[in-house]
């Protein structure tokens with residue numbers, strides 16, 4: 529599912545860029561996106577489209593850097609579970625449902641994250657902008673490349689005298705991911721120092737796309753928290769059950785084809 533999430537994040541960014549460009553052409557906003565914002569934003573949104581699953585201790589992102597990511601994952605899951613029980617009378621009366629698909633799977637979370645990162649990047653410029661971008665690229669390496677490929681990158685850059693064994697391969701894969709993110713950041717270093725607010729928009733778009741994807745295809749997301757829906761603030765919303773599909777089924781192929789078409793359509797709007 530990571531690949532679908534990442535692809536939908538990138539496509540959503542292309543669609544947002546196309547809309548942004550149209551707005552600039554009709555003088556709604558002063559400047560439109562440029563090549564760098566479109567391409568770097570797509571990579572950034574693809575990576576942040578994995579972020580909401582930090583609330584699940586077994587997710588890719590939770591295990592990405594071993595304890596360095598597992599501890600924040602546990603804290604997020606715990607906090608989200610407490611918030612679900614404390615923030616809704618209906619949930620407080622029901623059985624404990626844990627922290628997965630709670631706070632981080634809401635539109636409000638994506639909006640708050642996007643605004644916060646965009647504001648920080650706008651205030652502090654390139655250093656913060658590239659940090660936000662780098663995290664996105666780092667996350668995107670997980671669905672984009674196999675552990676083996678990431679480990680090979682580490683060997684290519686740092687030499688191939690790594691210890692053998694599964695644990696060492698895992699660590700090499702982690703180092704490879706960080707190196708790739710570092711290389712992308714170094715490559716983007718020459719961009720202007722100001723006007724970096726859009727990385728926040730890309731992070732927010734990617735984050736929201738994940739939750740929207742879960743709502744459309746999996747067991748729903750509490751997208752509209754804290755709005756009360758049928759008595760519950762954490763009500764999962766999404767497509768009717770019969771429309772959802774299981775990972776790997778024919779439905780996923782249909783979604784992938786629709787995503788590619790949407791990406792092609794947005795790119796066409798951008799280049800014409």
Ligand SMILES: [Zn+2]
Nearest residue numbers: 580581738742
């Ligand atoms: Zn999810």
Ligand SMILES: [Zn+2]
Nearest residue numbers: 616618619760
């Ligand atoms: Zn509730």
